[in-house]
Amino acid sequence: MKDVAVLGVGMHRFGMWPDRSNADMAREAGLAALADAGLAFEDVQAAYVGYIFAPVMSGMRTMKEFGLTGIPIQHVENASATGSAAFREACFAVASGRHDVVMVLGFDKMTAMIQQSSATTDPAWLEDSILPAGFFAMWATRRMH
């Protein structure tokens, strides 16, 4: 396995951005990461994109913001761990020698998420009522018991 390094990072400022699309925010973050790394998008050989509440194939559409170079784009969704799971897959891609330079991109608009998820849809199962923070809270309750 080859060593893996993070060459650059970038982000869009956190907050409520009703007038900015996922693509707008992701483009700003990605361009900042490329600038930090001193790389051009042509150097990127593959992309790993994470989000939860944007539509299917949003990662593909968002990566087009950087250019149309024909690289493979892999979507990764893993709930709260979406970003770290995308990062892990990118690390494996480099460590295995499959790629030399890859980009990891994560985005979501959490303000829109709450409206969508709580509307009238039935739960997959009643465990969904616990919500992510609730699972960690129950863990804490038991540890403090």
Added chain:
Amino acid sequence: MAAKRRVPIKAGYFTVPDDPAEPPKLLGSRCDVCGEHFFPRRAICAKCMAPRTADVELGPRGTLYSYTFVHFPLFGSTRVEHIGYGVGQIDLPEGPRVQLPLAGKQEDYRVGMTLEAELEPMREEADQDIVIVRFRPVEADR
């Protein structure tokens, strides 16, 4: 007024007894080979991997393993009593630890207390009550 017919929010997870006073039971599985119980139902035993399980009813009582309180409307419910709700992990006597909403107030819950399953109407639909299952602390244990 006659009681509305009660329909589970999702079929295959809990019983809806004809008698409103009778608590519901959870619909689980027991492995034909090793005897381990599961909830929800499984086709393949998660312990010994045998592909033979039987449908069984679990509960209706259990022991509270942990809990918390969620300050958010339950599944977007517009009923004022659903604005905040308890959730818990409940150990059933058959073995499974289930994770479900709790009835009662935030200060009602204690690790180790006995709870019993009950049905709660979430909303009306075509003159039926759509019900969920939740666990309520039994009076003697509060």
